[in-house]
Amino acid sequence: NAGVTQTPKFQVLKTGQSMTLQCAQDMNHNSMYWYRQDPGMGLRLIYYSASEGTTDKGEVPNGYNVSRLNKREFSLRLESAAPSQTSVYFCASSERLGRGNEQFFGPGTRLTVL
Amino acid sequence: KQEVTQIPAALSVPEGENLVLNCSFTDSAIYNLQWFRQDPGKGLTSLLLIQSSQREQTSGRLNASLDKSSGRSTLYIAASQPGDSATYLCAVTGGGNKLTFGTGTQLKVEL
Numbered sequence: 580n581a582g583v584t585q586t587p588k589f590q591v592l593k594t595g596q597s598m599t600l601q602c603a604q605d606m607n608h609n610s611m612y613w614y615r616q617d618p619g620m621g622l623r624l625i626y627y628s629a630s631e632g633t634t635d636k637g638e639v640p641n642g643y644n645v646s647r648l649n650k651r652e653f654s655l656r657l658e659s660a661a662p663s664q665t666s667v668y669f670c671a672s673s674e675r676l677g678r679g680n681e682q683f684f685g686p687g688t689r690l691t692v693l
Numbered sequence: 694k695q696e697v698t699q700i701p702a703a704l705s706v707p708e709g710e711n712l713v714l715n716c717s718f719t720d721s722a723i724y725n726l727q728w729f730r731q732d733p734g735k736g737l738t739s740l741l742l743i744q745s746s747q748r749e750q751t752s753g754r755l756n757a758s759l760d761k762s763s764g765r766s767t768l769y770i771a772a773s774q775p776g777d778s779a780t781y782l783c784a785v786t787g788g789g790n791k792l793t794f795g796t797g798t799q800l801k802v803e804l
Contacts, residue, residue, distance in 0.1 A: 583736075612792075621697070621794040622737075622782075637791065669736060681727065682792060684737040 581605055583685035585670050591691045592660045600655040600688050602670030608683075610676045611653035612637075613645060615666040616687075622669065628653055629676040660692045695720045695787050699795035706773055707803055714768040714798045716783035721761050728757050728768050729782040731797070737782065741768070773802045 613625040624637030628647040673680040729737040741757040756769040784792040
């Protein structure tokens with residue numbers, strides 16, 4: 580039982596390049612989330628998926644797109660990376676959205692945009 | 694807009710000491726509050742989840758309390774150990790069913 584897994588662990592991009600961050604969970608959870616963590620800012624929600632087939636914007640969605648490929652997988656895409664997107668990205672999942680539901684986090688992807 | 698504050702930002706204590714970490718939030722209309730631990734370069738590990746109807750939760754040497762009306766939570770760690778050194782984050786689930794995080798307290802337990 581791996582929980583929440585993320586790939587890659589580290590990535591360096593040049594400005595304007597694109598990439599997709601992958602996330603998968605094996606807990607049969609309905610809801611999945613993407614966060615970014617920046618020094619002094621805490622974790623901020625980028626996008627979330629309440630259930631398979633649905634996605635919604637979080638607090639900081641600009642510059643990102645997401646795909647809920649199936650119940651297990653939720654990917655985050657940067658179409659044209661910018662230095663402001665240098666951050667640590669975390670994927671999380673919960674049994675269902677919101678109230679009463681504990682979120683479980685992956686190990687993170689450390690992204691640097693030059 | 695919900696804001697979550699954690700004080701102090703950093704704390705250093707000798708091994709064996711009992712300690713309290715504080716978390717405050719501005720909007721008391723929350724569904725639950727969650728405490729996490731984050732080790733350097735790692736992801737977040739959930740420690741305790743307190744529902745809005747609960748006053749406290751306990752797990753081993755950890756005890757978390759919640760006073761929703763005053764917008765406060767504390768995480769009590771008994772008999773601290775060097776292995777407890779990490780950053781501790783609190784987060785609340787409020788309107789929109791989304792987690793709002795504090796910026797954390799960095800704890801160092803010294804031998």
